[in-house]
Amino acid sequence: xxxxxxxxxIRGASLKRWDSAVGxxxxxxxxxxxxxxxxFGNGLNLSFLIGNTLPIALVxxxxxxxxxxxxxxxxxxxxxxxSGAVMGALWNQGMTIEVxxxxxxxLGVVCGLINGLLVTRLGLPSLAVTIGTMAAYRGxxxxxxxxxxxxxxPTQYLDFAAGRIGDTFVPYALLPFLVLLAIAVVVLHATPFxxxxxxxxxxxxxxxxxxxxxxxxxxxxxxxxxLTASLTGIFWALHYASARYDNATGLELSVIAAVLLGGIxxxxxxxxxxxxxxxxxxxxxxQNVMSLQDVSAQSQIVVTGILLVLSVLGPRVxxxxxxxxxxxxxx
Amino acid sequence: MTHPSDPGPAPVLAxxxxxxxxxxxxxxxxxxxELYPGEVHALAGENGAGKSTxxxxxxxVHRPDAGQVLLDGAPVVFHGPxxxxxxxxxxxxxxxxxxxxxxxxxxxxxGRQPRRxxxxxxxxxxxxxxxxxxxxxxxxxxPDRPARGLSIADQQIVEIAKALSFDARVLIMxxxxxxxxxxxxxRLFGVVRTLREQGAAVLFISHRLEEIFQIxxxxxxxxxxxxxxxxxxxxxxxxxxxxxxVGRDLDELYPKQDVEAGEVALSVxxxxxxxxxxxxxxxxxxxxxxxxxxxxxxxxxxVARAVFGIDxxxxxxxxxxxxxxxxxxxxxxxxxxxxxxxxxxxAQGLVMDMSIERxxxxxxxxxxxxxxxxxxxxxxxxxxxxxxxxxxxxxxxxDTVNTLSGGNQQKVVLAKWLATGPRVLIVDEPTRGIDxxxxxxxxxxxxxxxxxxxxxxxxxxxxxxxxGMADRVLxxxxxxxxxxxxxxxxxxxTVMAAATxxxxx
Numbered sequence: 001x002x003x004x005x006x007x008x009x010i011r012g013a014s015l016k017r018w019d020s021a022v023g024x025x026x027x028x029x030x031x032x033x034x035x036x037x038x039x040f041g042n043g044l045n046l047s048f049l050i051g052n053t054l055p056i057a058l059v060x061x062x063x064x065x066x067x068x069x070x071x072x073x074x075x076x077x078x079x080x081x082x083s084g085a086v087m088g089a090l091w092n093q094g095m096t097i098e099v100x101x102x103x104x105x106x107l108g109v110v111c112g113l114i115n116g117l118l119v120t121r122l123g124l125p126s127l128a129v130t131i132g133t134m135a136a137y138r139g140x141x142x143x144x145x146x147x148x149x150x151x152x153x154p155t156q157y158l159d160f161a162a163g164r165i166g167d168t169f170v171p172y173a174l175l176p177f178l179v180l181l182a183i184a185v186v187v188l189h190a191t192p193f194x195x196x197x198x199x200x201x202x203x204x205x206x207x208x209x210x211x212x213x214x215x216x217x218x219x220x221x222x223x224x225x226x227l228t229a230s231l232t233g234i235f236w237a238l239h240y241a242s243a244r245y246d247n248a249t250g251l252e253l254s255v256i257a258a259v260l261l262g263g264i265x266x267x268x269x270x271x272x273x274x275x276x277x278x279x280x281x282x283x284x285x286x287q288n289v290m291s292l293q294d295v296s297a298q299s300q301i302v303v304t305g306i307l308l309v310l311s312v313l314g315p316r317v318x319x320x321x322x323x324x325x326x327x328x329x330x331x
Numbered sequence: 332m333t334h335p336s337d338p339g340p341a342p343v344l345a346x347x348x349x350x351x352x353x354x355x356x357x358x359x360x361x362x363x364x365e366l367y368p369g370e371v372h373a374l375a376g377e378n379g380a381g382k383s384t385x386x387x388x389x390x391x392v393h394r395p396d397a398g399q400v401l402l403d404g405a406p407v408v409f410h411g412p413x414x415x416x417x418x419x420x421x422x423x424x425x426x427x428x429x430x431x432x433x434x435x436x437x438x439x440x441x442g443r444q445p446r447r448x449x450x451x452x453x454x455x456x457x458x459x460x461x462x463x464x465x466x467x468x469x470x471x472x473x474p475d476r477p478a479r480g481l482s483i484a485d486q487q488i489v490e491i492a493k494a495l496s497f498d499a500r501v502l503i504m505x506x507x508x509x510x511x512x513x514x515x516x517x518r519l520f521g522v523v524r525t526l527r528e529q530g531a532a533v534l535f536i537s538h539r540l541e542e543i544f545q546i547x548x549x550x551x552x553x554x555x556x557x558x559x560x561x562x563x564x565x566x567x568x569x570x571x572x573x574x575x576x577v578g579r580d581l582d583e584l585y586p587k588q589d590v591e592a593g594e595v596a597l598s599v600x601x602x603x604x605x606x607x608x609x610x611x612x613x614x615x616x617x618x619x620x621x622x623x624x625x626x627x628x629x630x631x632x633x634v635a636r637a638v639f640g641i642d643x644x645x646x647x648x649x650x651x652x653x654x655x656x657x658x659x660x661x662x663x664x665x666x667x668x669x670x671x672x673x674x675x676x677x678a679q680g681l682v683m684d685m686s687i688e689r690x691x692x693x694x695x696x697x698x699x700x701x702x703x704x705x706x707x708x709x710x711x712x713x714x715x716x717x718x719x720x721x722x723x724x725x726x727x728x729x730d731t732v733n734t735l736s737g738g739n740q741q742k743v744v745l746a747k748w749l750a751t752g753p754r755v756l757i758v759d760e761p762t763r764g765i766d767x768x769x770x771x772x773x774x775x776x777x778x779x780x781x782x783x784x785x786x787x788x789x790x791x792x793x794x795x796x797x798x799g800m801a802d803r804v805l806x807x808x809x810x811x812x813x814x815x816x817x818x819x820x821x822x823x824x825t826v827m828a829a830a831t832x833x834x835x836x
Contacts, residue, residue, distance in 0.1 A: 190704045192696035199693055202682045208641060209671065209679045210693040210747070211661040269684060 018263040018315050019275040026282045033289050040292060043169035051162065051171050051239060053284030055080070055248060057277065058177060058232045059255045061184040062225040064276040066126075067259055068188065070201040070268030071119065071218060073225050074130040077251035078137035079111045080233030081244075085141035087234060088150030088243030097154055104230050111137055112226020119222065120215040134252070141245040150243040161238035173235065180228075185273045193217065201268025250301065257308035258283040266312055283307065341404055343368050343532050344389070344420065344501050349398035351384055358384040361398070362558040364551045366501060366532040371523060373543040373564070374536045375576055376553035377766035378736045382536055385553065386503055389534070390422045391415030421494030425506040427486040431479035436461035438478050439493045464492040467529070468522050484515035488522060502526060503534045508542055509764050512627040512792065513827075520546050538764060540569045541795070554578055577768050584767070585799025586775045588782050592802070593617035594652075596786035597669070597755045599638060602647035607633045608810040611647070615755065615786040620777060622801030622821075623790040625830045629807040631790045632674050635757050639671040640664045651755055665694070670753035672744050674760050674790075676737075680744035683733040687725055688714040690732050691747045717746035722772070738769030745776065756780060759790040774800055794823055808832045 033040040040046075059076050066073055083104045090100045111133070118129045163172050188194040200207040200214050208214050232251075237243035262279025264271030283304065290300050342365035351359040359381045366372050376382050387393045389400070391409030399406045402418055409415045429438045436457045437444070445456035461474035470488055478489065487507055494502055504523075508516045523533055523546060535547055543550060544564055552559040552575040559575050573584070597615040602608070608630035615621045623631050637644045643659040650656070651667040661671075673679035681690050691714035692699065699710040715728055721742045725735060732743055741761070748756065758777065762770040777800060781787050791797050797804055804821045806814040806829035814829035 186704070192700055192705060195689070195705060196693070196696060199682050199685065199689075202684050203678070205679055206682045207693070208661065209673050211665040212693070212696075213662055269682075 018318065019272055019278075022262055022275055022282060023278045026278050026285065029282060029285050029289075033285060037289050037292055040289065043164075043167075045288070045292070046169040047164050047171055049284060049288040050169075050174055052288065053281060054171070054173055054177055054239075055232045055236055055251060056254045056258055056284060057280045058180070058235070059225075059229055059251065060259050060276055060280045061180060061273070062221065062228045063255050063259050064262075064264055064271065064273050065184070065188055065194070065197055066221050066225055067256075067264045067266065068201045068268060068271055069197040069218060069221060070204060071126040071221070072130065072256070073112075073115060073126065073222065073229075074252050074256075075111065075115060075133040075137055076225060076229040076232075076255060077248045078134045078141065079108055079226055079229035080236060080248040080251060081246060082111065082137045082141040082144070083108055083230035083233030084237035084243045084247040085145035085245045087237055088148065089144050091150055091153065091243070092148075097157060101234060104234055105227055108226040108228070108230020108233070109223050110226070111230070112223040113219070115226065116219040116222030120219050138245070138249075145243070145245045147245070150237075151241050153238060153241065153243075157238050158241050161235055162241070173239070181273070181277065188273050197221075198269055201265075202270070253301070253308065254283060254287075254304055255280075257304050257311060261307060261311035263315065265315070279311070340368055342366055342401070343403060345401040345404075346385070346389070347399045347401060349385075349388060349395045349400070351388060351393055351395050358556050359388070359395070359553075360557045362553065362556075363398075364558075364561060366534060367549075368500065368530045368532050369527055370549060371527055371533040371535050371547045373547035373550040374534055374553070375540075375543065375550055375572060377576055377768050378738050379555075379766075380553040380576070381556040382553060383505075384556075386422060386505055386534075386536070389415065389420060389501075389503060391420075416497055416499075419498055419500040420503065421497060421499035421501070422503045422505060423487055423490045423494065423507055425509050426483065427490045429478040429481070429486055429489060432477060434475050434477055435472055435481075435489050435492075436474035438489055439464065439496055460496070461492065464495055467495065467525070468492060469525050470518070470522060482515065483510045484512075484519060487519065491522060491526070499531070501532045501534070503536075505536050506538065506764070507535075508537055508539060514626075516542065538766060538770075539793070540572055540767070543572070544569065552576055573767055576766075584771050584774065585796070586771070586778050587620070587800050588778050590618040590782050590802075592619045593784060596652055597638075597788065598650040599634070600648050600650070602634065602637060602649065603645050604633065604637050604642060605645045607642075608637075608807070611807075611812050613805055613812060613815070615788050617754070617784045617786050618781050619802045620781050620787040620789055620800055622797035622804040623788060623807065624792075624794065624797050624804055624826050625807035625813075627792060629830065630810040631807050632759055634807070635671060635673075635759050635788070635790060638664070639669060639757065641671075665751060668752075668754035670694075670748035670751055670756050672748055672756070672758040672761060674763075676740050676744050680747075681732050681740060684731055686729045687718060687723065687732055687735070687743055688728045690743055691717055691750055694747050694751045713750055714746075717750045718743070721746045721749070721776070736766075738765035741765050741769070741773065745773070749780075753785060755786045755788070757788045757790070760792065761789065762791075762793065762796060794826060797821075797826065798823065806830050 063073065063076065086107055087100050087104050090103065091097065115126070115130055115133055118124050119126045160172050164170060165172060188197065196207065196212045196217060199210065199212060200217065204214055233248060236247050258280040259276045260266060261283060262276035264276055286303065287300055290303065345365040347363050349359055349362045362385060374382050374385065384393060388395055391412045391414050400409065407418060439461055440457050445453040445460065447453045458474045465472050468488065468491065472485060472488065478486065481489070491502065507519060511519060526533060537543055547564055549561065550564050550572065551561040554576060593616055595614045596617045600612050602611045611634055625631050633642065636642045638649050640656065640659050640661040640663065648655055651669050654667045656667060657663045677683060688711055692710045695710065695713055699706045699713055718725065718728060723739050723742045723746065725739065732740055735743065762773050777787055777789065789800060798821055802818050804816045804826055805812055806816065806826055808830055809832065813832065816825055
């Protein structure tokens with residue numbers, strides 16, 4: 001008993017260290033980039049960095065909650081793409097943007113509910129379900145908009161999505177994101193709902209026996225994830241002034257890599273939103289630096305993929321090492 | 332310490348003044364013990380008394396800090412479990428770990444199957460060697476059957492056969508009966524007797540005292556890491572043994588108070604879940620403890636799960652204090668005043684990686700809230716309050732529950748549910764696998780709750796517990812309620828007769 005509790009203490013500490021290690025790593029990468037990467041520190045680049053990272057950051061908010069509860073949603077990028085495509089198609093039909101946006105958001109909720117119902121009502125694994133809907137939603141996006149690119153959205157919306165506050169490098173869009181981040185932090189770390197997500201992720205059966213409404217909570221999470229993905233799709237189309245069926249392709253890879261990099265346990269039940277967001281901006285900064293160094297987009301995907309594997313591997317190796325050390329210490 | 336009745340054979344394995352510390356914790360202090368061939372020797376002690384450390388020392392997992400292990404009278408040093416196995420010492424754990432997709436024979440001869448030419452595995456030889464082992468144990472198990480789907484009892488028998496295939500002369504059985512039914516225990520004991528007659532020395536660990544008296548001749552008792560006594564069981568009573576283990580007189584193991592039963596609290600009417608249980612009706616009144624007995628698999632746990640809402644029922648209804656419960660909704664059952672302490676505390680009762688505080692807090696997520704946010708102060712004081720009231724032994728309330736002993740984990744589960752102020756409490760195997768001191772505490776608690784007007788439904792496979800605690804005994808047999816027996820008529824015979832379908836209900 002003495003040895004195992006020691007090992008557990010070390011294990012707990014190593015997870016916390018992983019969290020803060022990512023924060024430290026982010027600071028180090030930023031400092032090095034300011035010092036050694038040409039063009040990193042200028043205002044225009046910083047606003048690019050933030051603007052390009054915002055879609056990842058936005059989707060990472062509900063994704064963190066979802067992974068903590070032991071589920072995952074791979075269809076987020078397709079939901080974002082579908083939402084952008086529907087927005088473009090309806091705009092071509094002559095609808096006003098004020099009507100289109102609520103419709104797209106509702107569509108996102110429906111996409112999320114479909115995932116959620118398949119997972120909670122039929123008991124299917126979310127990994128499999130959302131690989132399926134990832135393909136399906138993207139396919140529908142292509143049916144809706146074909147290979148068109150819609151670019152002529154109203155200027156004030158484009159300006160908001162791409163613009164910066166005064167002379168600073170801070171994009172307007174960062175402000176609503178910070179509000180959403182604050183809400184997500186409070187929900188995950190300070191409400192009964194968030195508390196129960198940790199319990200569900202750590203042991204769904206024990207959560208059910210404690211009277212928690214596991215299925216309902218998961219369904220809500222999937223719906224919110226769909227909503228956020230669709231919001232991201234709208235932002236994407238406006239930010240890049242282009243609604244295409246293949247918008248945000250591969251976004252799910254970045255989001256999941258960033259969230260896991262930030263110390264969210266893939267098996268559920270562990271992690272903090274602070275860590276996840278540090279992971280997001282670490283990944284964003286790396287992608288930005290690679291772009292400045294003329295690393296091709298394909299190579300960047302390779303790096304993201306490797307990071308994903310490493311971020312799943314890292315905490316586990318750390319845990320194994322500390323367990324082995326504890327076992328040796330206990331003799 | 333000398334062997335009184337049987338001066339003939341020498342001990343096959345002996346411990347002499349063994350001490351072992353982990354950091355500042357002295358797990359074993361000057362413990363001595365002798366195991367003789369052809370004898371079943373019990374190792375008794377509460378959780379934390381040092382039984383596990385002693386077993387691991389014998390099995391070569393731990394090396395003692397001081398003292399000697401003597402094999403056939405000669406000192407030996409085990410550098411690892413392999414050394415102990417080669418010396419003929421085998422440990423059978425409570426939950427065996429077989430490869431589910433391999434056959435029984437393959438599991439037994441894993442990694443050392445008889446070979447034919449070109450290194451091919453000789454399946455025929457493996458099969459016949461396994462069949463021979465099974466004959467030696469006097470059991471019928473098909474060597475080619477996959478391990479998947481074997482009962483825990485059969486898995487243990489496979490482990491025993493495996494031990495024999497290594498020519499084990501000393502078998503250490505660590506709580507082998509904890510997860511077995513009555514008939515499985517009887518079968519296991521048959522195997523143990525066969526081993527004994529064939530000259531094996533068996534060290535037997537069990538929390539069920541009656542089993543110790545049934546199968547063992549000698550007993551060594553540990554308390555807080557220290558050797559208390561090694562003595563023949565003949566002439567001892569269960570109370571004597573308990574006194575050795577806890578170092579004081581237990582007030583009583585079954586401190587049941589007489590309580591005047593009040594209004595009906597829980598009413599289950601014609602409840603049916605197809606293929607699982609059928610037409611189950613009963614009532615529990617405020618102040619009553621009703622025992623629910625029956626063999627494992629008779630449907631007791633399944634009824635409890637359905638009543639609480641974990642599983643849906645197909646027909647019937649459940650009422651708690653006049654409120655009809657919604658089918659399949661634990662949250663409404665909780666709101667109506669129902670609590671369920673489930674059978675499997677590690678998988679169902681607790682989130683093992685969560686703190687004591689938060690585990691108790693899980694049932695209070697609706698109450699320890701201010702303005703929609705968690706009220707951490709209220710959560711902590713609620714958890715501390717109940718942890719203290721139930722005398723949970725822990726270092727810090729923020730420690731994860733997997734650092735606690737089984738008995739303390741069970742207290743956390745009870746704390747978690749008592750904190751909801753239940754009017755009806757269902758407890759499923761409330762004392763399984765916990766030491767006798769904690770067991771008495773749990774019984775006293777249940778008795779006090781009943782005295783305070785809580786209606787208690789107690790499911791248990793521990794017949795003395797049912798007989799000692801229950802005002803009435805309900806007995807299930809093959810998914811149906813077979814009998815309802817008042818306290819005055821409840822005996823082992825009447826309950827077992829109903830549980831095995833021999834009684835006219």
